[in-house]
Amino acid sequence: MQLIDLFMSGYGKLILISLAVCLVMLILIWVRKQLSAWSLVIFFPLAAVLGYFGARGFYVLTHDVLTGAFYQGFFTAQPYAHAFCGAIIGVMAALALTACLTKNRFTVLADATAIPGMLLIVLCRLSEYQSDFGWGSIVNDAGLQFFPLAVQDSFWHEWHLAVFNLEAFLALVFLTILLIRGRKQHR
Numbered sequence: 001m002q003l004i005d006l007f008m009s010g011y012g013k014l015i016l017i018s019l020a021v022c023l024v025m026l027i028l029i030w031v032r033k034q035l036s037a038w039s040l041v042i043f044f045p046l047a048a049v050l051g052y053f054g055a056r057g058f059y060v061l062t063h064d065v066l067t068g069a070f071y072q073g074f075f076t077a078q079p080y081a082h083a084f085c086g087a088i089i090g091v092m093a094a095l096a097l098t099a100c101l102t103k104n105r106f107t108v109l110a111d112a113t114a115i116p117g118m119l120l121i122v123l124c125r126l127s128e129y130q131s132d133f134g135w136g137s138i139v140n141d142a143g144l145q146f147f148p149l150a151v152q153d154s155f156w157h158e159w160h161l162a163v164f165n166l167e168a169f170l171a172l173v174f175l176t177i178l179l180i181r182g183r184k185q186h187r
Helices: 002-008 009-034 037-067 082-104 106-130 163-185
Strands: 151-152 158-159
Touching: 002 158, 009 037, 037 082, 082 106, 106 158, 106 163
Parallel strands: none
Antiparallel strands: 151 158
């Protein structure tokens, strides 16, 4: 039930909204690229499950096992106990499995998910404003203690570098590049 608790938080609700936006965009792109609905029915839930298992599994392997601190169990409502790169690995595995099961080329499916996936990264990173992670070093210079550059924690009221905003900005840059390249290819 810890996972349900995660999605009842402000952060969790924003993640669910982000996933819904991504799904709508995936449907539109799937239709435009004339991919089968069956492949999307396979891919999206598989990506959600493997993305979660990848994110949690990567964290467990790289943090808990290496430090000997495996105390949360595998399923946890702690969003910081998941690794973004593991989620990417899980989604890529879902793409590969979907390609095999539906006889589509991996590259075609990856192309169809690139823009919604990058948008999902932007939205999920921005959602971290509602959480207590995604921060960097403490910002001591009072002139730099402002949002969107920094965020203040609610416990010690210290200002931290808002790394999640930088990550969202960089993902937005890559999303823009994908959109521009996609328009040039359709001319």
